[in-house]
Each structure stands twice: as C-alpha cells, then as structure tokens.
Amino acid sequence: MKKVIVIGGGIAGISAASYLDGNNFEITLIESSPHLGGRVKSFYDDDFKSYLDNGQHLLIRGYESTLDLIRKFKADDNFIFQKEFTINFRDRINQEWYLKISTPITTLFNFLRFKNLNFRERISLLNFFSRLKNADDFTTDLTVLDFLRKCNQDEKVINNFWKLIVESALNTQIEKSSASVFLFVLKKMFVENKSNSSFVIPKKSLYESLIIPAENYLNEKGVSVIKSCGVERILIDDDYITAVVDRSGKTYKADYYILAVHPAVVNKLIPQIDFQLDYQSIINLHLKISYQRFENKFFALWDSKVHWAFFHKNHITLIKSSADELLKYSNEEILQIFIDELIQFFPELRNELTRIKLTKQDYRLIKEKRSTFLSDLNSIKERPQLKTRFKNLFLAGDYVNTGYPSTIESAVLSGKMVAEEIHKIN
Numbered sequence: 001m002k003k004v005i006v007i008g009g010g011i012a013g014i015s016a017a018s019y020l021d022g023n024n025f026e027i028t029l030i031e032s033s034p035h036l037g038g039r040v041k042s043f044y045d046d047d048f049k050s051y052l053d054n055g056q057h058l059l060i061r062g063y064e065s066t067l068d069l070i071r072k073f074k075a076d077d078n079f080i081f082q083k084e085f086t087i088n089f090r091d092r093i094n095q096e097w098y099l100k101i102s103t104p105i106t107t108l109f110n111f112l113r114f115k116n117l118n119f120r121e122r123i124s125l126l127n128f129f130s131r132l133k134n135a136d137d138f139t140t141d142l143t144v145l146d147f148l149r150k151c152n153q154d155e156k157v158i159n160n161f162w163k164l165i166v167e168s169a170l171n172t173q174i175e176k177s178s179a180s181v182f183l184f185v186l187k188k189m190f191v192e193n194k195s196n197s198s199f200v201i202p203k204k205s206l207y208e209s210l211i212i213p214a215e216n217y218l219n220e221k222g223v224s225v226i227k228s229c230g231v232e233r234i235l236i237d238d239d240y241i242t243a244v245v246d247r248s249g250k251t252y253k254a255d256y257y258i259l260a261v262h263p264a265v266v267n268k269l270i271p272q273i274d275f276q277l278d279y280q281s282i283i284n285l286h287l288k289i290s291y292q293r294f295e296n297k298f299f300a301l302w303d304s305k306v307h308w309a310f311f312h313k314n315h316i317t318l319i320k321s322s323a324d325e326l327l328k329y330s331n332e333e334i335l336q337i338f339i340d341e342l343i344q345f346f347p348e349l350r351n352e353l354t355r356i357k358l359t360k361q362d363y364r365l366i367k368e369k370r371s372t373f374l375s376d377l378n379s380i381k382e383r384p385q386l387k388t389r390f391k392n393l394f395l396a397g398d399y400v401n402t403g404y405p406s407t408i409e410s411a412v413l414s415g416k417m418v419a420e421e422i423h424k425i426n
Ligand SMILES: Cc1cc2nc3c(=O)[nH]c(=O)nc-3n(C[C@H](O)[C@H](O)[C@H](O)COP(=O)(O)OP(=O)(O)OC[C@H]3O[C@@H](n4cnc5c(N)ncnc54)[C@H](O)[C@@H]3O)c2cc1C
Pocket: 007, 008, 009, 010, 011, 012, 013, 030, 031, 032, 033, 036, 037, 038, 039, 040, 054, 055, 056, 057, 058, 059, 229, 230, 231, 232, 260, 261, 262, 263, 265, 282, 283, 284, 368, 370, 371, 372, 396, 397, 398, 399, 406, 407, 408, 409, 411
C-alpha cells in the first residue's frame, strides 16, 4: 500500500486526506497545533459559556466541494441553508430592508425598493446584475473599482454597497481587488445556478459544526492524525522528497507528500517553491448579551466602519474584513469604535453595550492577521498550481490556483484536486 503524508490539518489538509482512497493509501496527517482546522478555529470560553469562533464564517450553496465534504462528514444538520440569497441591511437611522435575489419579479421589486439609493442608483445596480452573464471576462488587469466604474456604477453605490460586498467576499480593498476574481465569484453565485448564491451558516461554532465531524470521519477512515507535531524540515533528493522531519527530530517517510500549510509557511519549508502573496486581517468582536432579540441571524451594516453583525443565542459577533487599517489601534480603542457604531445601528442594545464599553468586560476581540491572501492583481500571476517541481510533492491550500479567492471552498477544492491527481498517477 502506498503511503501519503499530509502536512497541515487545516481545511485543505483535511480535504486531501478525506478524498484520498483509504483502501489504497496509508494516510498520515501531521498538524503542528493541538487542533485540526487551521484558520477555521474555535475556542471554548468559560465566561461566554460557549465556543467562540476566531471569525464568523459564511459559506454559500455554490461551494460545491465544501458541501460535498460536509455531506461526507454527515454534518449537514449543523448548517442553516438559506432558501434564496438574502441580505438584511440596517442603517444608522435604524431602517431595515433586504436584498433578495430569486425570481425575476422578486428581484426587480427588491432592487426598486432598495433604501438609501435614489431611483437612478437602484437602476444602475439592477442593470449590473442583469448584465452579469455577459460581463467582460477580459478583466485580468482591472481592479474591481475600475471595473465597477466601467460598468457605470455610481460612486455612492460603490462606496456603500459594493465596498461592503467586495471587502467581505475577497477580504481585499475595492481599489486593490482583482475584477476577474470578483467576477468569477459573482458568476458562480448568480449566473451558473441561482441557488448557488444563498448562504450556508454554521448553527454552532465551526469547531462543533465542521471540525469535530471531520476528525471523526478521518478516524473512522483509518487516517493516522498526529497533532501537536510541527514539520520542521523537508528532505529533498533531486526531484523527490525523501522524508519530513518533525520538531523532535523524528523522521516520516512516504511515497507522496501533500504540503497543506498557510501560504506564508510554504517557502520557509521549501525555499525552492517561491511565490509572493500579500495578506489582510479580519477582526471579529464577540459581545456577550443576555438574549437574542432579532429574528434575523445577521445584518449588513450600511455605510459603517463594521461590515456585519451576527446574532447568536448569547452573543453578537461584529465583523470587519479588510481590517489592516485598524491594527494601529489598541483592543480597547477598537472595542470603543465598534460599540459606538453598533449603538447607532441597534439603539435597543444601548444599555447592554454601554455596560460592556464602560466595564470593559464580556467581550472578546480577535484580530486575525494574515487571515487570507489578498485577491489583488498580483495574486492572479503568483498563485501556484498544485503540482510542484518535485515529482512526489503537491500543494494544497486556499492559495493554490483554484480561481476562488481565499476561502474554505478554495481550500477544500485544492485538497480534492490533489487527491484526484494522486489517484490518477496510481
Ligand atoms: C477570521 C477569518 C474569517 C474567515 N471567513 C471566511 C468566510 O466567511 N468564508 C470562507 O469561505 N472563508 C473564510 N476565511 C478563510 C478560510 O478560513 C481559509 O481560506 C481556510 O481555512 C484556509 O484553509 P487552509 O487549509 O488552506 O489553510 P490553514 O487553515 O492556514 O491551514 C494550514 C494548517 O497547517 C498547519 N501547519 C502550519 N505549519 C505547519 C507545519 N510546519 N507542520 C505541520 N502543520 C503545520 C497549521 O497549524 C494549520 O492547521 C476566513 C478566515 C479567517 C481567519
């Protein structure tokens, strides 16, 4: 039986190990941290009496490989599947409205009553979506900002609507984001199959919803999962990897090696593989509240310093993507900025939020630096393929050139593609 070593137990490594044929390969997964999941991470908080995620993750139905994997793990019940693409918005004067994209009539109606935009701006937005199918594919050299301007999107629509959508989807500033990556995502969501666009939201923490079922699946499948074991060196002989060595000096040998680590680590382990990507942070603020008052699970905040507010049973999670600009502030300053903002959008929470602000208790601020690679124009040229110059080494990870931005789907797809490649040569 041929042996495969997967280095890195994030979603890409989990995916590769899950899609490899367990009857034909002896699979070992080596993860440096005590937990699987990588950037999909949760921790149990005694004060909150629940798991908190390092970042609220949002999936879409168009994440075909991810949903396939979730089904493999028998974890479908851990997710809420939105019926149709719906975003609920709130603004500073507490108006609420939603954007639903479903049947042509509903969609038209929704665009026409979109608040905070005048008639002309609504029509320009509607036009954009109705022409998406034929949108220019030759956009490799365009940023999203240039592309939207080329599509006659008004500056107000760009600043209030598109900025929120682009920064959330690509975690990249609108003036840097690649138009072709953005179009790839939009077409996947709204052109390929309408139901692709609706959201899939974990019911509990990511650890409970996804990582525990994944680990159970790998164990049942007989994958040898070694945690708290960082690979320190990769031994090479000409065009082949001969072994990997962990921190304690122990050597592991296999026929195939899958490197499924964060892109910034790849070059440190194998200097011969060189690509340059830039990264962006995401900030999540969890605020303990006594109970959930809102029917909606989440809101997009219109023209706000924060992008999204998610309501859980006993806490609110505020999300700011593309957040490098906030890293210069202390945690307490960020707490203040976010709470002041939230009080304006949700005055009904004023008392609870003011208490947190004054006591500086009952909050958890998570700054995830290098959360994702930037989907900028440079990334299109730099993202590597899964095959490397070493005949028995493959790359898996969200950064591998899958077409998707830095997402769970890209990570899962890369792992699946590597497994298929190894099956093909055997
Ligand atoms: C705050 C936040 C919010 C996000 N929101 C979303 C979202 O809403 N939707 C979405 O689709 N995506 C989202 N993402 C992105 C998504 O989490 C990532 O794209 C995905 O998890 C990347 O998985 P990966 O396996 O490629 O890499 P990683 O998760 O980075 O996994 C790499 C693994 O390798 C391990 N490792 C590193 N070095 C070694 C070594 N030497 N030896 C052994 N193991 C090693 C690491 O510990 C890690 O477990 C978000 C990310 C963050 C941080």
